[in-house]
Structure formats: C-alpha cells, structure tokens
Amino acid sequence: MFYRDERLALFIDGANLYAAAKALGFDMDYKRLRGEFMQRGKLLRAFYYTALLENDDFSPIRPLVDWLNYNGFTIVTKPAKEFTDSQGRRKIKGNMDIELTVDAMETAEHVDHIVLFSGDGDFRCLVEALQRKGCRVSVVSTIRSHPPMISDELRRQADNFIELDDLREVIGRPPREDRARLSPEAPETED
Numbered sequence: 001m002f003y004r005d006e007r008l009a010l011f012i013d014g015a016n017l018y019a020a021a022k023a024l025g026f027d028m029d030y031k032r033l034r035g036e037f038m039q040r041g042k043l044l045r046a047f048y049y050t051a052l053l054e055n056d057d058f059s060p061i062r063p064l065v066d067w068l069n070y071n072g073f074t075i076v077t078k079p080a081k082e083f084t085d086s087q088g089r090r091k092i093k094g095n096m097d098i099e100l101t102v103d104a105m106e107t108a109e110h111v112d113h114i115v116l117f118s119g120d121g122d123f124r125c126l127v128e129a130l131q132r133k134g135c136r137v138s139v140v141s142t143i144r145s146h147p148p149m150i151s152d153e154l155r156r157q158a159d160n161f162i163e164l165d166d167l168r169e170v171i172g173r174p175p176r177e178d179r180a181r182l183s184p185e186a187p188e189t190e191d
Contacts, residue, residue, distance in 0.1 A: 001138065001160050002040040006112035010037055011104055012073075013096065013118035014050035014061075016141070016149070017164075020119060023145035024165050026172040030064075033171040034072055037115065044111060047103055048073045051080035051094020076103065101126045108133040115140060116158075121151030127158055138162055 002008075010033075021028050030048075037043050048068050052059055069075045080094030097120065104114060108130050116123060119141030127137045139158040141150035144165045155161045 006041045008041040009111045010046040012048045016118040020149040029173040049076045049096035054079045119150030124153045124157045
C-alpha cells in the first residue's frame with residue numbers, strides 16, 4: 001500500500017477522526033500516528049484541521065492543538081460559530097472542509113501519496129481531483145462502528161481504504177492503567 005521512497009502528506013479532519021476513534025473506543029496518540037507514517041514513506045507534512053471556540057475561557061481541544069503545533073503538525077484552525085437551534089439547544093458549527101480541500105490541492109504537486117483521515121463523503125470529489133493530479137489517495141476511517149463512519153462513495157473512490165480499527169495498536173493510546181504501569185514513575189507492585 002505504501003512505498004518507502006514516496007512523498008507523503010497527512011490531512012487530518014480532527015473532529016471526524018476524533019468521532020471515529022471514540023466510536024471504536026480508543027484515544028489517538030498523535031506522536032505514534034506521525035511516527036507510523038514516517039516509517040511508511042517520506043512524510044513531508046501532517047496537517048490537522050479543527051475549529052475552535054475563541055470566546056471560551058478554556059477550550060478542551062486547545063492543549064491538543066498546542067501540543068500538535070510544537071510536535072511537527074501544521075495546524076489549521078478557524079473560529080467556530082455558536083448558535084441555538086430551534087429546540088433551544090446550544091450548537092457549535094465549524095466546518096473545515098474548504099480549508100482542507102484547498103491545502104490538499106496545493107500540496108498535490110509536491111507529494112506522491114495523500115492520506116486523508118476522514119470518512120466525510122463531501123471529500124469524494126477532492127479525492128477524485130487529487131487522483132487526476134497523479135496522487136494516490138488513502139482514506140483512514142472505519143466501517144466497524146455502528147453506523148459506519150465512512151461514506152461508501154468516499155471509500156470506493158479512494159485508492160486504498162485503511163480501517164482505523166486495524167491501526168489501533170500502532171496509533172492508539174494505551175488505556176490509562178497500561179500507561180500508569182508503563183510509566184517510569186509507576187510504583188512497583190508485588191505479586
């Protein structure tokens with residue numbers, strides 16, 4: 001699926017990947033994710049897209065965005081829009097599809113293979129356009145959640161579909177008890 005000498009770029013739809021991993025019951029380890037794809041080819045860039053609420057005193061995603069920014073990811077954000085729906089529920093809207101699409105089209109001439117972390121069917125046309133430019137496109141999402149987190153059209157358009165659940169062991173964070181046990185500060189236990 002991957003060639004060691006091919007130039008890679010990762011495009012991560014943050015909200016979509018988070019939802020897919022949660023549906024499968026694990027948390028992402030972005031350091032391991034980047035390392036995994038550095039081994040699969042010549043990783044030129046790893047983009048991460050998310051909308052942020054700017055008027056919140058503390059955004060739960062801010063520490064992740066800051067960490068990614070300091071650890072080799074190109075972060076693309078925009079302010080999320082907050083509104084109240086017809087039932088009076090607070091809703092947040094922050095679609096990053098256009099930003100991801102523009103960046104992917106601009107990057108296409110510099111890479112051989114684009115890996116898209118999203119199951120959003122709106123990206124089918126993007127994948128087709130990237131393929132016309134000569135890029136191979138792999139899509140990472142899941143069909144194992146209920147309902148599946150990837151649109152059938154996107155999965156069929158991609159050159160490769162990578163099941164996120166199959167990557168769990170290499171890009172997932174260990175459960176909390178495993179992290180404590182693996183930590184050098186973890187106390188020794190006697191059996």
